[in-house]
Amino acid sequence: MSAGEKVIVVGGGLAGSEAAWQLAVRGVEVELCEMRPELTTPAHISGELAELVCSNSLRSREITVAAGLLKEELTRLGSLLIAEAHKYALPAGGALAVDRKRFSRHITKLLSEHPKIKLIRQEVVELPDSQPVIIASGPLTSDRLSAVIKELLGERYLYFYDAISPTVTAKSINLGKTFQASRYGKGAPGYINCPLTEQEYELFYRALLKAESYPRHQFELDKFFEGCLPIEELARREKEAMRFGPLKPVGLVDPKTNQRPYAVVQLRPEDRDCSLYNLVGFQTRLRMNDQREIFSLIPALTEAEFVRLGSAHRNTYINSPHHLERSLKLKGRDNIWFAGQLVGTEGYCESIAMGLIAGLNVYQTLKGKNIISPPPTTMLGSLLKYITTVSEEVFQPMNSSFGLLPAMDKKMENKLAKKEELAKRALNDLGKMIAESGMTIQLFARPSRPSKPHPERPARQLSKSSAKHPPKQIPGVKEEKPARTSEPSPPTHSRQQGTIERRGGGQRRYQSDRQSRTGKRGDESGKSKDKDKSSGSDKPAS
Numbered sequence: 001m002s003a004g005e006k007v008i009v010v011g012g013g014l015a016g017s018e019a020a021w022q023l024a025v026r027g028v029e030v031e032l033c034e035m036r037p038e039l040t041t042p043a044h045i046s047g048e049l050a051e052l053v054c055s056n057s058l059r060s061r062e063i064t065v066a067a068g069l070l071k072e073e074l075t076r077l078g079s080l081l082i083a084e085a086h087k088y089a090l091p092a093g094g095a096l097a098v099d100r101k102r103f104s105r106h107i108t109k110l111l112s113e114h115p116k117i118k119l120i121r122q123e124v125v126e127l128p129d130s131q132p133v134i135i136a137s138g139p140l141t142s143d144r145l146s147a148v149i150k151e152l153l154g155e156r157y158l159y160f161y162d163a164i165s166p167t168v169t170a171k172s173i174n175l176g177k178t179f180q181a182s183r184y185g186k187g188a189p190g191y192i193n194c195p196l197t198e199q200e201y202e203l204f205y206r207a208l209l210k211a212e213s214y215p216r217h218q219f220e221l222d223k224f225f226e227g228c229l230p231i232e233e234l235a236r237r238e239k240e241a242m243r244f245g246p247l248k249p250v251g252l253v254d255p256k257t258n259q260r261p262y263a264v265v266q267l268r269p270e271d272r273d274c275s276l277y278n279l280v281g282f283q284t285r286l287r288m289n290d291q292r293e294i295f296s297l298i299p300a301l302t303e304a305e306f307v308r309l310g311s312a313h314r315n316t317y318i319n320s321p322h323h324l325e326r327s328l329k330l331k332g333r334d335n336i337w338f339a340g341q342l343v344g345t346e347g348y349c350e351s352i353a354m355g356l357i358a359g360l361n362v363y364q365t366l367k368g369k370n371i372i373s374p375p376p377t378t379m380l381g382s383l384l385k386y387i388t389t390v391s392e393e394v395f396q397p398m399n400s401s402f403g404l405l406p407a408m409d410k411k412m413e414n415k416l417a418k419k420e421e422l423a424k425r426a427l428n429d430l431g432k433m434i435a436e437s438g439m440t441i442q443l444f445a446r447p448s449r450p451s452k453p454h455p456e457r458p459a460r461q462l463s464k465s466s467a468k469h470p471p472k473q474i475p476g477v478k479e480e481k482p483a484r485t486s487e488p489s490p491p492t493h494s495r496q497q498g499t500i501e502r503r504g505g506g507q508r509r510y511q512s513d514r515q516s517r518t519g520k521r522g523d524e525s526g527k528s529k530d531k532d533k534s535s536g537s538d539k540p541a542s
Ligand SMILES: Cc1cc2nc3c(=O)[nH]c(=O)nc-3n(C[C@H](O)[C@H](O)[C@H](O)COP(=O)(O)OP(=O)(O)OC[C@H]3O[C@@H](n4cnc5c(N)ncnc54)[C@H](O)[C@@H]3O)c2cc1C
Pocket: 010, 011, 012, 013, 014, 015, 016, 033, 034, 035, 036, 040, 041, 043, 044, 050, 051, 052, 053, 054, 055, 056, 122, 123, 124, 125, 136, 137, 138, 139, 140, 141, 142, 144, 145, 217, 314, 315, 339, 340, 341, 342, 346, 347, 348, 349, 351, 352, 539, 540, 541, 542
């Protein structure tokens, strides 16, 4: 690869749009290939770039919620999509919900008019031998490209369906109500077993029957695979079905009673440090809140911290721990990167994040610089660590979650205070990484929350007084001269004592006051709820 080479970005979804922008603003020529509207996916409805396929929410804005912290990190790294999402925000309480049509229309305009980006409306069906390429074709990658990726990686390493069971942190399991053993005592006792009495099983079974599931999308499988049947489907077949399936107690003896339990939920370690455990065979389509409530009926899991809840839906993703380096480059190939949901992260913000990292790292590689690798104490770094180091045998897609961050040295009982500390550490460490890397970042304005809906205007007019202040710089962040775009971006409004300035082509730079940099907002700091028990806590149904 040479510095002057054009980069191909496959897929103009959330990740591809972010990656293309990160390259283009740094002066790299990009060919952004998007197959829509000529050929579409079963979920997209327009030909616009960065279309939000289902919910219009990018989840929480609070940095004490995983998705909120991830967004803050992305903002500090100059994410275009997060900045634009704020501009097209709709009133939605603590969440960042956007006017999806206007958002994606605007992203399409920005990217297609950028002098460094050539938008090619075409399905990609082959990959270049040496030209740099970022594959960001998403969970609904076209069949022909899927076949090409399968050939590149091998049949075993590309998946088309998620059947995810929930994952809990090891520290939140009540070990006093478990025993460690493998069935029939074979091999090392790697599993944590959670025994249930007949009454406990009955309670769990009845709760499952009453719970509500997410409806399936039309294009998803008509029938579930028998091998990965959702737990609630199994329960609906007959009462004993779970005891002959994932909850079977055979070959297990509880040392406390010296007897075989009535039923057993098995927890399997998910990472080398055994900090996360997966509920074996608990793939499910139950609604998020129902999952938390019902799985907490298992005596050892009454206080469980879910880092991921279960799901079962169509999704194309690769076995990243086997194939990807931390930079998102394909191992053994110098010109291929993967980005977005394909790398095994889930969610809009996570997809944007994986587009941003791929874009930055292709740039760094082209310039012969060190790769950008946010530390694992950041939400971004913890996701990258997870997808590249978790056991490839049990790899399943992951959302951002506080459970992925390494524990703090000091023990804290108050969950919200603990998350505040973790968020502070994450942003501090990210700042250090940015400063040490010497990278240049184009920062965007930080509009405040919309107070009431306005059908036409994305954000309020900038007040004259705030426009007067000269821009400052975040310590350690060198700002880069933004590229010109022909469309002046709509002016934006700042509620805090921030400063804002227009530069070439309507781009703005902004430095908020300290309060806004920490992500705390005066009127909400007291309201922030500890709702991120799981990464999916504020995630809408997909
Ligand atoms: C049905 C569904 C609903 C979802 N709902 C939510 C939700 O509500 N909230 C949430 O947080 N996450 C949701 N997700 C998960 C995920 O966050 C989104 O799918 C997200 O858009 C993924 O971003 P991406 O950039 O990886 O892929 P996408 O945004 O899907 O972008 C991929 C792009 O590549 C294009 N493409 C595919 N193949 C080719 C090819 N061969 N050549 C050229 N272009 C190609 C596609 O047309 C598409 O534009 C959902 C996923 C699905 C499948």
